[in-house]
Amino acid sequence: MGAEHKVTAEDLAKKQREISxxxxxxxxxxxxxxxxxxxxxxxxxxxxxxxxxxxxxEIGVLPEIIVELHQLKEDRFKVVVEDNGPGIVKEQxxxxxxxxxxxxxxxxxxxxxxxxxIGISAVLLYGQLTTGKGMLITSKTGSKANAxxxxxxxxxxxxxxxxxxxxxxxxxxxQGTRIEVELQGIYQKGxxxxxxxxxxxxxxxxxxxxxxxxxxxDTLMYMRGIEELPKEAKExxxxxxxxxLGVLIRMLHSTTTGSxxxxxxxxxxxxxxxxxxxxxxxxxxxxxxxPSTIVRDEAxxxxxxxxKNEKIIAPPTDCLSPLGEEALIRGLRKEIDAxxxxxxxRRPSVYRGMPFLIEVGIxxxxxxxxxxxxxxxxxxxxxxxLYQQGxxxxxxxxxxxxxxxxxxxxxxxxxPIGPVALVIHMASVWVPxxxxxxxAIAPYDEILKEMKLALQEAGRQMYSYIRKTVRAREQxxxxxxxxxxxxxxxxxxxxxxxxxxxxxxxxxxxxxxxxLKDLLAEVKEAENIEIKGKHVAYGxxxxxxxxxxxxxx
Amino acid sequence: xxxxxxKKALKEFGIKITxxxxxxxxxxxxxxxxxxxxxxxxxxxxxxxxxxKEGTRSFFNVAHAKKFLQTVEVASVIKEKLLDSGKHxxxxxxxxxxxxxxxxxxxxxxxxxxxxDKAIEDLEVITTLSREEMHVNANKNGSVxxxxxxxxxxxxxxxxxxxxxxxxxxxxxxxIKFKKVEAKYIIYMEKAAVWERLNEDxxxxxxxxIIVSSQGQTTxxxxxxxxxxxxxxxxxxxxxxxxDIYGAYIxxxxxxxSIALAHASERLTIPGVKYVGITMDDIEKYDLKKHFIKLxxxxxxxxxxxxxxxxxxxxKEWQRxxxxxxxxxxxxxxxxxxxxDISFVSETYLPNKIxxxxxxx
Numbered sequence: 020m021g022a023e024h025k026v027t028a029e030d031l032a033k034k035q036r037e038i039s040x041x042x043x044x045x046x047x048x049x050x051x052x053x054x055x056x057x058x059x060x061x062x063x064x065x066x067x068x069x070x071x072x073x074x075x076x077e078i079g080v081l082p083e084i085i086v087e088l089h090q091l092k093e094d095r096f097k098v099v100v101e102d103n104g105p106g107i108v109k110e111q112x113x114x115x116x117x118x119x120x121x122x123x124x125x126x127x128x129x130x131x132x133x134x135x136x137i138g139i140s141a142v143l144l145y146g147q148l149t150t151g152k153g154m155l156i157t158s159k160t161g162s163k164a165n166a167x168x169x170x171x172x173x174x175x176x177x178x179x180x181x182x183x184x185x186x187x188x189x190x191x192x193x194q195g196t197r198i199e200v201e202l203q204g205i206y207q208k209g210x211x212x213x214x215x216x217x218x219x220x221x222x223x224x225x226x227x228x229x230x231x232x233x234x235x236x237d238t239l240m241y242m243r244g245i246e247e248l249p250k251e252a253k254e255x256x257x258x259x260x261x262x263x264l265g266v267l268i269r270m271l272h273s274t275t276t277g278s279x280x281x282x283x284x285x286x287x288x289x290x291x292x293x294x295x296x297x298x299x300x301x302x303x304x305x306x307x308x309x310p311s312t313i314v315r316d317e318a319x320x321x322x323x324x325x326x327k328n329e330k331i332i333a334p335p336t337d338c339l340s341p342l343g344e345e346a347l348i349r350g351l352r353k354e355i356d357a358x359x360x361x362x363x364x365r366r367p368s369v370y371r372g373m374p375f376l377i378e379v380g381i382x383x384x385x386x387x388x389x390x391x392x393x394x395x396x397x398x399x400x401x402x403x404x405l406y407q408q409g410x411x412x413x414x415x416x417x418x419x420x421x422x423x424x425x426x427x428x429x430x431x432x433x434x435p436i437g438p439v440a441l442v443i444h445m446a447s448v449w450v451p452x453x454x455x456x457x458x459a460i461a462p463y464d465e466i467l468k469e470m471k472l473a474l475q476e477a478g479r480q481m482y483s484y485i486r487k488t489v490r491a492r493e494q495x496x497x498x499x500x501x502x503x504x505x506x507x508x509x510x511x512x513x514x515x516x517x518x519x520x521x522x523x524x525x526x527x528x529x530x531x532x533x534x535l536k537d538l539l540a541e542v543k544e545a546e547n548i549e550i551k552g553k554h555v556a557y558g559x560x561x562x563x564x565x566x567x568x569x570x571x572x
Numbered sequence: 573x574x575x576x577x578x579k580k581a582l583k584e585f586g587i588k589i590t591x592x593x594x595x596x597x598x599x600x601x602x603x604x605x606x607x608x609x610x611x612x613x614x615x616x617x618x619x620x621x622x623x624x625k626e627g628t629r630s631f632f633n634v635a636h637a638k639k640f641l642q643t644v645e646v647a648s649v650i651k652e653k654l655l656d657s658g659k660h661x662x663x664x665x666x667x668x669x670x671x672x673x674x675x676x677x678x679x680x681x682x683x684x685x686x687x688x689d690k691a692i693e694d695l696e697v698i699t700t701l702s703r704e705e706m707h708v709n710a711n712k713n714g715s716v717x718x719x720x721x722x723x724x725x726x727x728x729x730x731x732x733x734x735x736x737x738x739x740x741x742x743x744x745x746x747x748i749k750f751k752k753v754e755a756k757y758i759i760y761m762e763k764a765a766v767w768e769r770l771n772e773d774x775x776x777x778x779x780x781x782i783i784v785s786s787q788g789q790t791t792x793x794x795x796x797x798x799x800x801x802x803x804x805x806x807x808x809x810x811x812x813x814x815x816d817i818y819g820a821y822i823x824x825x826x827x828x829x830s831i832a833l834a835h836a837s838e839r840l841t842i843p844g845v846k847y848v849g850i851t852m853d854d855i856e857k858y859d860l861k862k863h864f865i866k867l868x869x870x871x872x873x874x875x876x877x878x879x880x881x882x883x884x885x886x887x888k889e890w891q892r893x894x895x896x897x898x899x900x901x902x903x904x905x906x907x908x909x910x911x912x913d914i915s916f917v918s919e920t921y922l923p924n925k926i927x928x929x930x931x932x933x
Contacts, residue, residue, distance in 0.1 A: 503677045507645070512648070515583060522594075534598060
């Protein structure tokens, strides 16, 4: 019996083979966010829109993006995303779409939406897995260039593109890229929907024009709120404090520099000749040694020397491209109907050697729900984060801020209640997501601290508005209230005592006028509150005193 | 107090306000405070009553305006719709008679019944009228049986001829006339089920007793009925409750009064009542340990609270009871006596206790 089951190492070896990245992701699609059909539809739109926004940004064109969802069957959709970006050169098209982990963004440190180079090819892979169909790509790089039309599949074992169609077509557009992909999905409205995603994209990219067509609905136009492109983010070299040992070893072997000293100066930011010498000294390495000859132990010594050196100043921050307070307010105003808007853009800071900055936008009142927990919209490098709100450090920051001091009600460890929408945006060359699906920001202390400071500042601005208008209105309402109560009291007293109602009413009105001075003083005091903050804005409707008085007449 | 006196008292309340209004003053209502700081236990009369601390409520004060209006409105509704027409109504009716939206606002004069109830209590304190005198009654609650004949609004009622249900005690017993009362004592019990047992066993007939029950809380109507029988016929009253801290509290309310109704203590409390059971000593004596129900945190907190009442603090017998409760870590229900025999309570327990005068005071 035992003899039949004997397996030799040789037998096993026959079964052991390399697993391709594509195959791995085909089996672990949740790692990329394709957990369920509803989310898959969102991911497809998200990856394509991210690419379009990044691409237009790179060539300095104001984005104009078309997003269409066509329902083919109950759970089958065709997703179309078209942009006016630079297009993709013909030779690159198959690899960009049909090979996982192929991209230009992974190896550099610059603020961009995508960072791993899996996004769009994962969409193709998912579509192919669920429908058997590939992705249709049209791309044109200029008005005189040809428009190329491709149908691409992925060979999942080799992680290589398969070209099914390759032809030149007529395309009216001067330049741009259009993708069409069929996939299994579910379309729903509400939180975490494609609708919400597009709305948030329009909010955080007020310079983008988006035409969005959901199934069975008219096309929605999201117009621009600002006619300028965000400032171009510069690419930076890694900061010594942010590098890991493995990365350092890889860099040592692939550098084009000839000595360790020049390697340190050229391939990292913030290292001078003197500092390079000092680090070599601490690590007991000759500054003139060839980088490729450095062995692992030496590399570790160098790594420790880099980490411990406190003379290395923080990384440069011109690599970050925040929206800025004004653009953030414009985005909020065009997407959210509120009474008051404020925005705070913090100065750049650093976590683990990575520069980042936090921006917070706040909208108060108007159409926002008064009795519900406040609405939080989270963004990383201008990409909306719709899933895993509970696991995100931004939620921690909101929950641990004392909103009661800013006029909202809040019970312990929970979101405050009130008519408020919050935008929290983290811009960084590398956003520390908690997973590959890029849904929640990891809670580094430095990040949490910056988030809280931004929230507090925005909260203070909101509170001065609340005090100014809402409190003043409340006082006014009190005065109005007495006026309304007087006839009631006079009537009841008249029944009780037989006195004349009108006479009593006149007396009570006189008494009110006498006492009014004090009440009106309180109203004045509230009106005189100054709203602090450089960038604030108001909605069309204000709950001011004037309005209350008009309602009376 | 007659209906006309009641009307007069309410009118006086109104005139006190209109006098101020006519002088263009911010009108105020003054009344005795009903919060804990103004509740006093009088060791001489052995009842809880209101102290002398006064509060004022003024109309042109944001925090007071609505309550002020509610109190006056309730007074006028009672005068116009109840007293003038000679009708009676429930607390709920008063709520609906007052409830409406104040013109030009989105505020209701009263939002829920607790507000109109409170206004009535305020009027009781301000005018010293009772709720019943103002023709406002609570729900009927509780039953009575015994060899008693009464007259109620012209009808003659014999409490010994009312079958299994007995006479339902109304909330207003002021106008009842006692025609014949043949009883040596009264047993008041917190549980309707025990009353039904005693009634079926004809306890009241065999023992010349009046049996009275409520369903949980002892309402004003029951307390007033007990007080009248006690005052007018000098009948001893014995209280029968579960052997737990809530039983002790029910007894305490009947005997000394309650914080909520301290202003009405004179009309409601009966300093002479005695507690017949279930006592902690009964547990040993009648072997009730096997029917123990474990105490929870709330029970312990309540024991601590009640045992610190001024009138219990100096009462050694009751302190011993409270101590035993904590030692047993348990409570027992009256019905646990039924384990011996279904009629044990009516045939053995109560007759023995009363014969041997085993009471707690």
